Amino acid sequence: xxxxxxxxxxxxxxxxxxxxxxxxxxxxxxxxxxxxxxxxxxxxxxxxxxxxxxxxxxxxxxxxxxxxxxxxxxxxxxxxxxxxxxxxxxxxxxxxxxxxxxxxxxxxxxxxxxxxxxxxxxxxxxxxxxxxxxxxxxxxxxxxxxxxxxxxxxxxxxxxxxxxxxxxxxxxxxxxxxxxxxxxxxxxxxxxxxxxxxxxxxxxxxxxx
Amino acid sequence: xxxxxxxxxxxxxxxxxxxxxxxxxxxxxxxxxxxxxxxxxxxxxxxxxxxxxxxxxxxxxxxxxxxxxxxxxxxxxxxxxxxxxxxxxxxxxxxxxxxxxxxxxxxxxxxxxxxxxxxxxxxxxxxxxxxxxxxxxxxxxxxxxxxxxxxxxxxxxxxxxxxxxxxxxxxxxxxxxxxxxxxxxxxxxxxxxxxxxxxxxxxxxxxxx
Amino acid sequence: xxxxxxxxxxxxxxxxxxxxxxxxxxxxxxxxxxxxxxxxxxxxxxxxxxxxxxxxxxxxxxxxxxxxxxxxxxxxxxxxxxxxxxxxxxxxxxxxxxxxxxxxxxxxxxxxxxxxxxxxxxxxxxxxxxxxxxxxxxxxxxxxxxxxxxxxxxxxxxxxxxxxxxxxxxxxxxxxxxxxxxxxxxxxxxxxxxxxxxxxxxxxxxxxx
Numbered sequence: 001x002x003x004x005x006x007x008x009x010x011x012x013x014x015x016x017x018x019x020x021x022x023x024x025x026x027x028x029x030x031x032x033x034x035x036x037x038x039x040x041x042x043x044x045x046x047x048x049x050x051x052x053x054x055x056x057x058x059x060x061x062x063x064x065x066x067x068x069x070x071x072x073x074x075x076x077x078x079x080x081x082x083x084x085x086x087x088x089x090x091x092x093x094x095x096x097x098x099x100x101x102x103x104x105x106x107x108x109x110x111x112x113x114x115x116x117x118x119x120x121x122x123x124x125x126x127x128x129x130x131x132x133x134x135x136x137x138x139x140x141x142x143x144x145x146x147x148x149x150x151x152x153x154x155x156x157x158x159x160x161x162x163x164x165x166x167x168x169x170x171x172x173x174x175x176x177x178x179x180x181x182x183x184x185x186x187x188x189x190x191x192x193x194x195x196x197x198x199x200x201x202x203x204x205x206x207x208x209x
Numbered sequence: 210x211x212x213x214x215x216x217x218x219x220x221x222x223x224x225x226x227x228x229x230x231x232x233x234x235x236x237x238x239x240x241x242x243x244x245x246x247x248x249x250x251x252x253x254x255x256x257x258x259x260x261x262x263x264x265x266x267x268x269x270x271x272x273x274x275x276x277x278x279x280x281x282x283x284x285x286x287x288x289x290x291x292x293x294x295x296x297x298x299x300x301x302x303x304x305x306x307x308x309x310x311x312x313x314x315x316x317x318x319x320x321x322x323x324x325x326x327x328x329x330x331x332x333x334x335x336x337x338x339x340x341x342x343x344x345x346x347x348x349x350x351x352x353x354x355x356x357x358x359x360x361x362x363x364x365x366x367x368x369x370x371x372x373x374x375x376x377x378x379x380x381x382x383x384x385x386x387x388x389x390x391x392x393x394x395x396x397x398x399x400x401x402x403x404x405x406x407x408x409x410x411x412x413x414x415x416x417x418x
Numbered sequence: 419x420x421x422x423x424x425x426x427x428x429x430x431x432x433x434x435x436x437x438x439x440x441x442x443x444x445x446x447x448x449x450x451x452x453x454x455x456x457x458x459x460x461x462x463x464x465x466x467x468x469x470x471x472x473x474x475x476x477x478x479x480x481x482x483x484x485x486x487x488x489x490x491x492x493x494x495x496x497x498x499x500x501x502x503x504x505x506x507x508x509x510x511x512x513x514x515x516x517x518x519x520x521x522x523x524x525x526x527x528x529x530x531x532x533x534x535x536x537x538x539x540x541x542x543x544x545x546x547x548x549x550x551x552x553x554x555x556x557x558x559x560x561x562x563x564x565x566x567x568x569x570x571x572x573x574x575x576x577x578x579x580x581x582x583x584x585x586x587x588x589x590x591x592x593x594x595x596x597x598x599x600x601x602x603x604x605x606x607x608x609x610x611x612x613x614x615x616x617x618x619x620x621x622x623x624x625x626x627x
Contacts, residue, residue: 029407031363032356050260051468059320059329081410111477120477134557139343141352143559147450154449198447201499238616240572241565259469268529268538290619348552350561 003178004102009067011099015041016068017075017087018096019136024081026140034072036136041068044131048107048124052114097155097188101181103129104156108163112172118164125160126153151191154198159184212387213311218276220308224250225277226284226296227305228345233290235349243281245345250277253340257316257333261323306364306397310390312338313365317372321381327373334369335362360400363407368393421596422520427485429517433459434486435493435505436514437554442499444558452490454554459486462549466525466542470532515573515606519599521547522574526581530590536582543578544571569609572616577602 019040023033042058049056058064080086107128111121130146130153137144146153162180166172190196228249232242251267258265267273289295316337320330339355339362346353355362371389375381399405437458441451460476467474476482498504525546529539548564548571555562564571580598584590608614 024410026352026356027409028356029409031366031407033410035356035362046260051464051474053262053471055323055325056260056329059325059332062326065326065328076410114473116473116477117480117483119483120474123477138347138556139353139356141350141559143444144557147444147446147453147557153453157449198449200445200447201442201451201494233619235561235565236618237565238618240575240616242619244565244571255469262471264532264534265469265538268534268541271535274535274537285619347556348562348565350559 004105005063007098007102007181008106009063010095011102012041012064012067013071014092014095014099015103015132016071017080017092018133020072020075021081021087022136022140028140036140037072038068039139040132040136042132043135044103044128044133045106047131047135048110048128051124051127052110052116054110093192094189097185097192100129100152100155100188101159101184104159104184105163105177105181107156108160111160112163112167121164122157122160125163126156129153129156129159151188151196151198155184155188155191158187213314214272216307216311216390217315218272219304220311221250221273221276222280223301223304223308224312224341225280226289226301227342229281229284230290230296231345231349237349245349246281247277248348249341249345251341252344253312253337253342254315256340256344257319257337260333260336261319261325263319302401303398306394306401309338309361309364309397310368310393313368313393314372314386314390316365317369318386320369321372321376330373331366331369334372335365338362338365338368360397360405360407364393364397364400367396422523423481425516425520425599426524427481428513429520430459430482430485431489432510432513432517433521433550434489435498435510436551438490438493439499439505440554440558446558454558455490456486457557458550458554460550461553462521462546462551463524465549465553466528466546469542469545470528470534472528511610512607515603515610518547518570518573518606519577519602522577522602523581523595523599525574526578529578530581530585539582540575540578543581544574547571547574547577569606569614569616573602573606573609576605 016037019037020033022040023036026032026036028036042056042064046056046058075081086092104125107124107126108121110128111124114120116124130144134144134146159180162184163172163177166176166180225246228246229242231249232245235241235245237245251265251273255265255267284290295301313334316333316335317330319337320333323329325333339353343353343355368389371393372381372386375385375389434455437455438451440458441454444450444454446454460474460482464474464476493499504510522543525542525544526539528546529542532538534542548562552562552564577598580602581590581595584594584598
């Protein structure tokens with residue numbers, strides 16, 4: 001089991017937990033909570049694989065399913081949903097960020113493998129990392145966090161651009177990918193703990209008095 | 210015309226009517242109402258076929274289109290939208306439940322045919338049966354009924370598990386499928402008329418006081 | 419560069435601007451605004467190509483990406499978001515309508531090329547033209563404008579029916595397509611400036627009093 005598979009498993013578990021917590025917060029029933037967990041963890045990858053005409057990876061590999069079921073069981077056992085602010089704890093944020101970066105890199109690599117252009121690589125990096133969360137937020141009737149929350153989706157895009165860049169330079173290998181992963185992870189964590197945000201535009205007539 | 214095609218037609222018609230009624234309730238114009246009817250009846254199947262890389266069945270067969278157009282015409286003629294509570298009538302609930310079970314079985318069988326794993330079979334059974342309704346509810350800005358309504362989506366999952374199970378046991382044939390269909394239908398109807406619900410989790414701090 | 423490519427570029431640019439303005443209005447951050455612009459312009463085509471199992475056109479061609487980036491830059495430079503009502507200006511409405519018609523025709527032609535039936539042709543014409551806008555509106559938590567706004571989606575459907583009709587008659591060629599395009603564009607513009615709407619159904623008990 002290589003480092004990327006481990007990062008992928010950490011990501012799947014963290015994303016499933018994020019979905020679980022959203023489901024609890026929106027007062028879904030237990031089936032709805034499980035759907036939120038599964039969609040958050042696997043939704044982006046299923047859409048990505050459908051676009052590039054592959055059998056979704058979650059439908060042939062077994063470990064994603066096991067990770068998610070184990071995570072839901074663990075969350076119920078530890079009564080994670082009773083602990084306010086668990087999703088802002090350091091443990092959770094780091095695990096979630098590893099998932100963000102690992103998923104972005106998988107998406108970018110699959111796009112390169114499918115001979116997509118620059119836009120395709122960024123799109124699939126972004127979609128793989130945040131697509132599941134977007135689908136989940138849309139279902140529970142919230143504006144997806146990634147559209148106005150914080151420096152999150154940008155990390156997926158930066159990761160995609162870096163992977164595309166090293167591929168263009170002909171130096172796409174395991175070591176370089178590992179370096180990109182560490183850099184992207186640092187970017188995400190620094191942005192999170194320093195509270196970086198993206199600028200907003202202001203609509204007309206805002207200075208009417 | 211075999212039993213499964215008849216069940217499929219009943220399902221398509223009932224789902225189209227359900228979409229029609231939601232469209233009327235949300236005060237959409239006549240085009241929006243038609244879109245709601247078509248999406249509810251065919252949306253799940255189109256997404257499923259796209260995932261397993263088939264031409265969507267509604268784009269090659271003619272009868273789904275005819276069923277839906279006929280259903281919309283009938284609904285307008287009988288002014289079904291003027292009758293409050295029609296979607297809770299016994300006739301509608303039974304037809305809708307037949308659709309739920311027929312669509313779940315189709316999804317599970319197509320997943321098995323595409324060599325998907327356990328998760329893939331459950332996913333496609335669920336998606337085929339409730340995907341159209343989820344897309345419709347999301348479009349009209351409601352939290353999909355299946356996420357917190359009642360014992361509905363669970364029937365699709367149980368049906369998927371049963372079909373997967375008999376396939377594993379090597380006894381997947383018409384008679385066994387018919388038995389699964391009857392059992393699932395009974396489960397749905399008993400759950401509906403007895404008002405079964407799934408448990409909910411309670412968030413932290415609920416006993417503050 | 420033929421007429422259809424030019425119409426496509428005008429449409430991509432107008433749709434990107436429409437997405438940009440929605441993003442500003444919903445107070446998204448700059449990343450969210452870019453996502454809204456890209457999704458509006460390219461979302462419908464990506465979903466369409468995924469359904470008919472092609473590599474999405476935006477992932478192999480370069481000009482859609484360039485049109486959108488240029489449009490966003492131009493909008494920021496001209497501070498279009500400060501001008502109230504720009505999306506109701508004559509220039510914008512005409513450009514948007516050209517996009518509507520061009521996208522509908524592309525969708526219909528790809529459906530015919532993929533041997534889809536009548537319903538498939540209408541579905542892809544509609545999806546290509548309004549799918550991106552529907553996805554965008556759903557994400558920002560609004561009921562898609564096309565479901566209850568005005569005579570917009572109907573133009574896509576009429577265009578699809580016309581293209582299907584001339585194909586059935588065996589007279590599908592560039593001249594005929596150009597005529598269909600002009601007719602559809604006129605239909606849209608007349609409907610817009612005359613304020614045509616589609617009828618609504620009224621729910622039961624509306625005359626209780």
